[in-house]
Amino acid sequence: MTTFTWLAAAGVIIIVALAAYAYMLWKKVLAREAEQRAVAADRNQRLEGDIIILANSLLEGQLPLIEGSIRIKVLLDNYYGPRRADLDVTVFERIYDATVHIPTHQGWKDLGKAERQLHEQQMETLERDHREEIFSAAKNISRGLGK
Known part of the structure; x- marks a missing residue:
C-alpha cells in the first residue's frame, strides 16, 4: 500500500468517527429538547391548575378580588401554554397595574394609618368598578385556559 492509500484510509476513518460523534451529540440535543x-x-399544566383554583376561589369569595386578580395575573404571565381565543384577562392586568405601587408585607405594615386608608379606598374603588368584569373573567378561566 502506498502512503496515499494509508492517508486516504485514515481520513475516511476520521470522517466516520467524527460523523458518529456528531450523530451522538445530535441525539443528545434532541433528547434534551424533548425533556425541556x-x-x-x-409546568404549564401545573400553572393552569393553580390559575383555575385561584379563579374558583375568587368566585366563591374565598379570596379577595384585588389579591386574587394580582395572583392570577402573575401566574398568567408565567403560563406559556395554549390559550383559548375567547379568554380575555385584561381586567387582571388593569388591576395589577393600578395596585403595583401599593406596598406589600412589611412595607404595608410600615405605612401610616392615613396612607393605608388611602390605599384601601383605592382598592375598594377598583373592586367596585371592576367586580363584574373580574367575576366574568374568573368564570371564563374556570372553564380552562387551553383550547
Whole structure:
C-alpha cells in the first residue's frame, strides 16, 4: 500500500468517527429538547391548575378580588401554554397595574394609618368598578385556559 492509500484510509476513518460523534451529540440535543418540552408542558399544566383554583376561589369569595386578580395575573404571565381565543384577562392586568405601587408585607405594615386608608379606598374603588368584569373573567378561566 502506498502512503496515499494509508492517508486516504485514515481520513475516511476520521470522517466516520467524527460523523458518529456528531450523530451522538445530535441525539443528545434532541433528547434534551424533548425533556425541556416535557418540563415546560408539566409546568404549564401545573400553572393552569393553580390559575383555575385561584379563579374558583375568587368566585366563591374565598379570596379577595384585588389579591386574587394580582395572583392570577402573575401566574398568567408565567403560563406559556395554549390559550383559548375567547379568554380575555385584561381586567387582571388593569388591576395589577393600578395596585403595583401599593406596598406589600412589611412595607404595608410600615405605612401610616392615613396612607393605608388611602390605599384601601383605592382598592375598594377598583373592586367596585371592576367586580363584574373580574367575576366574568374568573368564570371564563374556570372553564380552562387551553383550547
